[in-house]
Amino acid sequence: MCKKSHIAEPDRKLSPVGAAGGLPKSNEGSEADNTDLETASVTSSHLSELDSIEEAAAKLGLDEEDDNSEQNDLEDKIEELIDGTTQKSAQGRQTCLDGLRAAFAKKFLPEFVQKRKATLSDCVERCLKRGKGEEQGAAALLSVLVYIQLGASVDTEEVFNSMKPILLTTLQDSSASSKARRSCALALGIGSFIAPGDYETLKSCMSALEQIFSQSYFKGDGSSPTHSPEIHKLHCAAISAWTLLLSIMSARVVGEMIESHLPKLPQLLESDDVNLRIVAGETIALFYELAREEDEEFYGDDMDELMAKLKELATDSNKYRAKKDRRQQRSSFRDIMKTIETNESPYELIKFGQESIELDSWVRRRQYSALREVLGSGTNTHLKENHLLREIFGLGDPLVIIPGTSNQLTKFERHQNNLAAFKALTKVRSKQRDKRVPVL
Structure with a gap:
């Protein structure tokens, strides 16, 4: 079994973690207007928790510019937070976990984390086993x-493999809180996405996730199941x-998933x-x-019925639905219909500092959405400094800013940079795709 490349094909059009369109734009230093969140998709399950993380970040002084002494102070604070996750008080452990999340979301500290990966892994496992809910x-x-x-x-693979069993156990435990599950x-999804594990590990995580959301497919009598908002x-x-x-996944596996799930997914539109x-x-x-990357003429079964349902949701004016929900739904389903009818994907330009990334496909939106969900306002920092994110979005090595020089590129320079990045991604696309195909 060959190894998989965690970001194989960064330009390949990958889709939604929740609804990528519903995430706030990361446009530090941007000239673009902010997206109206009320008309965007909002399916991310953790965005509401980011306020508490921002509060924890403020307490740690993470929004301040840091010199070497402040960096050392921050590392000392993080050490204290790690030690604090072993205390008896559940509320105290929770506070320390939030502080650690704030620190790692706001700052890129790879060497610090690498040296303490075993300690952090033990900390997470202990809190998952010992704690409850929050x-x-x-x-x-x-x-x-x-x-x-x-x-x-390899460090990530090692840490993820140690955490994976307890993450799977908690996910599949119906007595555990829905929030924890x-x-x-999310941890299983992003962990499998990043860690360079084997094909079987990836498939086992997908299978566990399938078992969860398939519970919203129609029941045996053809009716839509009733679940609580938390479920x-x-x-x-x-x-x-x-x-x-x-x-x-490889084109072959994507084809299998389309055959298995595409006929059932429209059932969830009745939720x-x-x-x-x-x-x-x-x-x-x-x-x-994804299907049209292999077959431009892909049509799918019951296309007319599907389009009728999508149009109904894109024009929904039922008064029993909340006004905000109707706006979100209409906006999302207009984009969805365009993709299926004309193969046109929504477009969004994310600007940060001198650079930008283009979310020009459901795939890229999904990748950005997943990372934005856990990084929050620290996304810009990681896009600038974190080699993982820069590789995922084809940004190359971090820019070196020379003091005294302008931080702004001209419109022509930005265009040339984006054009060069697009050509480079296109050039390696086929090779990367081949590497994703599992050897059975």
């Missing part, structure tokens, strides 16, 4: 940040993580939860995008 969820999300700090390395779904959020997280992993409807619709759009 604590388990925070521990699972902390594991994601450890993977992002370590990058696509959602975080475990709906869990199913959204599971299908989003599953779709992220689908984005790095009474707006976020599940949106994430299901965006996953359908992703399937069409």
Whole structure:
């Protein structure tokens, strides 16, 4: 069995973690207007938690410019937080986990994390086993940040493999809190996406996620199952993580998944939860995008019925739905219909400092959405400094800013840079894709 490349084909159009369109734009120093979040998809299950993380970051002084002495102070604070995760108080452990998440989201500290990877791994496992609800969820999300700090390395594979059994156990434990299970779904998805593990590891995680969201497919009598809002959020997280992993599978496996799930996904469009409807619709759009990479004439079964349902959701004016939900749904399904009808994907330009990335496919939106979900406002920092994110989005080595020089590129320079990056990605695309094909 060959190894998989965690970011194989960064230009390949991969899709939604929740709804990528619903995430705030990362446009530090941008001239572009902010997206109106009320008209965007909002299926991310953890964005509401970022406020508490921002508060923890403020307490640690992470928004301040740091020199060497401040860097040392920060590392000392992080050491204290790691030690604090062993205390008896559940609230105290939770506070320390939030502080660690804030530190690793806001700052890129690969050497510090690498030296303490075993300690951090033990910390996460202990809190997942010992804690409940909020604590388990925070521990699972902390594991994601450890993977992002370590990058696509043997260290990441080692840490992920040690955490994977407890993450799977918690995800599949119906007695565990839905919030903890959602975080475990995200941790399994991003962990498998980053860690350079083998094909079987990837498939086992996808299978576990399938078992979760498939519970929202129609029941035996053809009716849509009834779930609580928390279970709906869990199913959204599971299908989003599953779709992220689908984005790095070989064309053969993608074909198998399309055959297995594309006929069933429209069932989720009947859900009474707006976020599940949106994430299901965006996953359908992703399937069409991937299928048409292999067959430009891909049509799918029951196309007319599917388009009728999508049009109904894109023009929904039912008063029993919340006004905000209707706006989100109409905006999302208009984009979904365009992809299926004309093969046109939504476009968004994310600017940060002197650079930018283009989200010109459901695949890239999905990748950005997953990382943005756990990094929050630290996304810009990681896009500038973190080699993993820069490789995923084809940005190359971090820019070196010479003091006294302008931080702004001209419009022509930005265009030339984007054009060069596009040509480079296109050139290596076929080779990267071949590397993703498992050898059975």
